[in-house]
Amino acid sequence: xxxxxxxxxxxxxxxxxxxxxxxxxxxxxxxxxxxxxxxxxxxxxxxxxxxxxxxxxxxxxxxxxxxxxxxxxxxxxxxxxxxxxxxxxxxxxxxxxxxxxxxxxxxxxxxxxxxxxxxxxxxxxxxxxxxxxxxxxxxxxxxxxxxxxxxxxxxxxxxxxxxxxxxxxxxxxxxxxxxxxxxxxxxxxxxxxxxxxxxxxxxxxxxxxxxxxxxxxxxxxxxxxxxxxxxxxxxxxxxxxxxxxxxxxxxxxxxxxxxxxxxxxxxxxxxxxxxxxxxxxxxxxxxxxxxxxxxxxxxxxxxxxxxxxxxxxxxxxxxxxxxxxxxxxxxxxxxxxxxxxxxxxxxxxxxxxxxxxxxxxxxxxxxxxxxxxxxxxxxxxxxxxxxxxxxxxxxxxxxxxxxxxxxxxxxxxxxxxxxxxxxxxxxxxxxxxxxxxxxxxxxxxxxxxxxxxxxxxxxxxxxxxxxxxxxxxxxxxxxxx
Numbered sequence: 001x002x003x004x005x006x007x008x009x010x011x012x013x014x015x016x017x018x019x020x021x022x023x024x025x026x027x028x029x030x031x032x033x034x035x036x037x038x039x040x041x042x043x044x045x046x047x048x049x050x051x052x053x054x055x056x057x058x059x060x061x062x063x064x065x066x067x068x069x070x071x072x073x074x075x076x077x078x079x080x081x082x083x084x085x086x087x088x089x090x091x092x093x094x095x096x097x098x099x100x101x102x103x104x105x106x107x108x109x110x111x112x113x114x115x116x117x118x119x120x121x122x123x124x125x126x127x128x129x130x131x132x133x134x135x136x137x138x139x140x141x142x143x144x145x146x147x148x149x150x151x152x153x154x155x156x157x158x159x160x161x162x163x164x165x166x167x168x169x170x171x172x173x174x175x176x177x178x179x180x181x182x183x184x185x186x187x188x189x190x191x192x193x194x195x196x197x198x199x200x201x202x203x204x205x206x207x208x209x210x211x212x213x214x215x216x217x218x219x220x221x222x223x224x225x226x227x228x229x230x231x232x233x234x235x236x237x238x239x240x241x242x243x244x245x246x247x248x249x250x251x252x253x254x255x256x257x258x259x260x261x262x263x264x265x266x267x268x269x270x271x272x273x274x275x276x277x278x279x280x281x282x283x284x285x286x287x288x289x290x291x292x293x294x295x296x297x298x299x300x301x302x303x304x305x306x307x308x309x310x311x312x313x314x315x316x317x318x319x320x321x322x323x324x325x326x327x328x329x330x331x332x333x334x335x336x337x338x339x340x341x342x343x344x345x346x347x348x349x350x351x352x353x354x355x356x357x358x359x360x361x362x363x364x365x366x367x368x369x370x371x372x373x374x375x376x377x378x379x380x381x382x383x384x385x386x387x388x389x390x391x392x393x394x395x396x397x398x399x400x401x402x403x404x405x406x407x408x409x410x411x412x413x414x415x416x417x418x419x420x421x422x423x424x425x426x427x428x429x430x431x432x433x434x435x436x437x438x439x440x441x442x443x444x445x446x447x448x449x450x451x452x453x454x455x456x457x458x459x460x461x462x463x464x465x466x467x468x469x470x471x472x473x474x475x476x477x478x479x480x481x
Contacts, residue, residue: 070117093184101152103180124175128168135249142246147308148179154301157232166238218254233294240289277402280422314423332395334371335359337380342405390419
């Protein structure tokens with residue numbers, strides 16, 4: 001477990017909070033009190049706790065900086081050697097890494113018999129906290145998070161370190177947009193192929209005993225569940241589970257009981273991730289990551305990064321240049337009903353209304369052939385791939401989107417999909433307050449119609465399917481959603 005912030009609004013430490021207090025005689029089965037000293041570090045607030053220990057905000061008076069201190073509370077190495085060894089593994093594995101996407105280790109030590117690890121203090125929240133608040137993350141944002149996750153994993157694999165417990169709780173998107181990997185408590189070093197076994201190779205962390213299962217159940221690879229030796233491809237499986245959850249809202253194999261979850265991981269294919277708003281290329285990438293047979297997955301994190309780079313380029317691909325007049329076939333498009341991604345799933349009327357507004361606006365653009373409402377809306381909730389829907393409707397492009405309402409904030413994501421290639425041509429996100437939606441509905445409709453009419457000189461351009469945003473929301477307004 002790495003440093004994680006306490007849920008809720010952060011509070012400034014009052015004067016005297018870091019007044020030193022001796023740890024000697026303190027019952028470490030209980031949380032440390034503010035002001036306790038561990039070596040040179042003065043303990044402040046408790047930030048979080050997990051199976052591997054407790055994490056505190058602390059101050060290093062020597063450098064006058066705040067740090068995170070992780071303490072293995074209540075440790076008795078003689079009575080609980082496994083826990084002590086796992087903590088030692090985390091220290092060694094994390095200290096060996098120096099990468100922007102891996103939490104930085106500043107120090108390690110023991111005080112009055114209590115081992116502790118000192119790392120940078122991160123600002124933000126775990127990916128699990130973000131998923132609890134938003135449920136899903138747009139495809140483009142999910143791919144960017146996955147790219148950073150894979151970059152950190154590549155650094156670990158270069159040192160033959162397999163994390164073995166990648167999950168949203170161990171991933172920390174910072175406020176500056178950087179993703180940090182936490183908790184190498186289950187990490188182990190792998191011998192390179194044909195490495196000597198006389199101790200001269202870097203094998204300071206031995207493999208787990210045969211048949212032993214370690215990790216978090218919902219994201220464990222089949223070979224890991226069976227207690228077989230694991231390699232970097234177990235992390236690839238876990239990355240696929242994380243990416244699946246960010247776009248779908250739930251892990252691919254999690255079921256009501258542990259037995260059912262194990263059965264799903266070992267024997268059942270992952271269901272389709274998300275709705276029609278998830279690009280087909282992203283679907284294929286995720287499903288390859290979570291293949292049962294490790295030989296069918298991406299064989300290295302480098303290979304996965306290359307695939308993610310290609311996918312990101314496709315998601316950001318510019319719209320084609322306007323078609324020239326002549327004998328070319330007219331540009332065609334279908335508008336699908338938007339998908340309700342709200343936690344309460346009670347925005348169907350709004351989803352259908354937005355799609356109708358866009359469809360009506362596009363219908364006034366000369367040279368643009370728009371599929372009829374009855375034809376495109378029949379695919380509501382069908383789960384069919386967008387390219388397949390476009391092929392059946394005989395159109396070159398499909399406009400799809402989603403609506404998410406959280407509190408009084410509305411977030412609308414829109415994507416333009418190329419039917420022939422199955423990739424995303426354009427995407428945009430709109431954030432609004434639900435209190436202003438009734439007033440802005442007519443404004444947005446008229447604005448989109450004016451924009452489409454202005455595109456009449458580019459009759460065969462799919463660019464007309466991309467309504468211009470009237471304004472870009474500030475980060476503060478986005479945070480409100």
